[in-house]
Amino acid sequence: MATPDFVLALREKIGNAPLWLTGVTAVVLRASGTPEVEVLLVRRADNGAWTPVTGIIDPGEEPAVAAEREVLEEAAVVATAERLAQVQVLPQNVYGNGDVTQYIDLVFRLRYESGDPFPADGENTEARWFPLDSLPAEVSQNFRARIAYAASDEREARFTR
Structure with missing residues (x-):
């Protein structure tokens, strides 16, 4: 994942100290022309896992706009x-360079409008649609839960406690 410039600037000041960031998980759904609904997943270049699109919210950016941008x-x-589907705090993460980060993650449900998915920015090696009931094995339990919350008919966001 490319590190945003504002994070690099903060790291110059705080080194590897814990950094609290706000991220988004964008669960994009589309009707496939059958009763089946599909979800957009990307295969991450760093670890090979299939996930919904994720990213960091830029300073001053509206969270829903960040999800669409990512x-x-x-x-x-x-x-x-x-809609907002879930709010959760992810476990602390220590990167290979020693940087410590923890994210509050905002999971959004997004409606597909247009475009044929492909890995557009180098952060991913693949991008494609999957039926909701046929996710790849490499999708973690936490991401499966995020997808399920976003795909549900619930109107209220879930708050992890």
């Missing part, structure tokens, strides 16, 4: 945020 940047797909 989908366009990473998968060349135009999608519209429909």
Whole structure:
């Protein structure tokens, strides 16, 4: 994942100290022409896992706009945020260079508008649609839960406790 310039600037000041960031998970859904609904997934270049599009919210950026931007940047797909599906704090992450980061993650449900998915920015090696009931084995349990919350008919966001 490309590190945003504002994070690099902060790292110059704080070194590897813990950094609290806000991220988005963009669960893009589309009707496939059958009763089946499909979800957009990308295969990450860093670890090979299939995930929904994820990213860091830029300073001053609206979270729903960040989700839409990340989908366009990473998968060349135009999608519209429909609702917030989940809010959770992810476990602390220590990167290979020693940087410590923890994210509050905002999971959004997005409606597909246009575009044929492909790995547009180098952060991913593949981008494609999968039926909701046929996700690849490499999708983690946490991402499966995020996808399920976003795909559900619930109107309220879930808050992890």
